[in-house]
Amino acid sequence: MMDSDPEIPDHPDRVDSDVDEHPGSGGEVVGRFPSYDSSGDCVLLILSMGIPCWIFLRDGYYEVMVERAHVQAVRKQMEVSSRENAHWPPRPIKPGPQMWRSVPLGYPLVVCAVMGLFYALQHHYFGSGILARVAGLDASAVVxxxxxxxxxxxLMLHGDLSHLLGNLGMGFVFAWFLSRSWHVSVIFASVSLSAWLGNSINAFFQYPDPRLSYGASTAVFALVGLIVGNAMTEGVPPAGKHPILRLFFPLLTGIIILGWWGTAGANTDVSAHVFGLASGIPIGVLGASVNRLSGHRLRLLLGFLSAIAFIASWFMVFLVTGFFA
Known part of the structure; x- marks a missing residue:
């Protein structure tokens, strides 16, 4: 129906040849466009309604005209189309920083060294489970x-070497995924807060059960929760036809991971994994905004405060047990 030649003469070029009436005597302009190509969507919309239209080149603009009897219907449909396409095309997703940029090799090496040090202290220096009793998650001691x-x-104590290596391996995998979007300091601060909150809730949940638990698996599933919360934030555009589904699928993924890796084993503390995941999701939503809006100094401050929290926690362990006496 439309002439494929973009060169439009100065006289009217009728798009629909089925209408013989000249638009000048009974037509009205419904759109003005700076180029012939930019008028294409408007013309296609009108033709899809079964209404004839014409294109005129006048004063440097391409004017789309229809018969006056169809003006109201065309303008109403144009308004509907404009609302439906207000956010189209969708905003592009900015790729996150590369792994080697956001998480240099030194960070996982430091984590391995610190966790290895506490494993050696727990099993070789103190022995007899002393460190687990004074620093493990005891619901009665917390409540x-x-x-x-x-x-x-x-979080820094483990029952055996396989327990430690399993948590480190899974933790590094999930941290790597999150590092594609977040700065390492924000990851450290968020997972520390999420794991502390998850273990604290678990202590109240287990109370007054005298069971003693420890291990970094709460932090591992807190990382999963952070990824879910971050995906919820990045996956919801300003407008969407099914925003609930966009929130549901990241949550479903987290639940599947929890069911797959977080519920098996005789000594598995399932409630710690559940509360770690549940704590990580809202903090992940908050952390996504902090990571996006905060500056470099604030990110470093968050990481520094998290490190201070761990140091202060172990200081309290040795202080209460009389180690400094």
Missing amino acids: DHHQWWRPLTA
């Missing part, structure tokens, strides 16, 4: 004696 540091110190 009755307000030992707030145990939810953090318990």
Whole structure:
């Protein structure tokens, strides 16, 4: 129907040849465009309604005209189309920083060294499970004696070498995924807060059960929660036809990972994994905004404060047990 030649003469070029009436005597302009190509969407919309139209080149603009009897219907449909396409095309997703830029090799090496040090202290220096008893997650100590540091110190203790290596391996995998979007300092601060909150809730949930638990698996599933929360934030555009589904699928992914890796094993603390994941999701939503809006100094400050929290927690362990006496 439309002439494929972009060169439009100065006289009217009728798009629909089925209408013989000249638009000048009974037509009205419904759109003015700076180029012939830019008028294409308008013309296609009108033709899809079964209404004839014409294109005129006048004063440097291409005017699309229809018969006056169809003006109201055409303009109404143009308004509907404009609303439906207000956010199209969707905003592009900016790729995150490369792994080697955001997480240099030194960071995982430091984590391995620190976790290895505490494993050696737990199993070789102190022995007899002393460190686990004074620094593990004891619900009674947290609830009755307000030992707030145990939810953090318990993350750095492990039952055996396979327990430690398994948590380190899974933790590095999930941290790598999150590092594609987040700065390493924000990851450290967010996972520390999420894991502490998850273990604290778990202590109240287990109370007054005297069971002692420890391990970094709460932090591992807190990382999963952070990824879910971040995906919820990045996956929801300003307008969408099914925003609930866009929130649901990241959550479903987190639940599947929890069911796959977080519920098997005789000594698995399932509630710690559940609360770690649940704590990580809202902090992941908040952390996505902090990572996007905060400057470099604030990110470093968050990481520094998280490190201070771990140091203060272990100081309290040794202080309460009389190690400095």
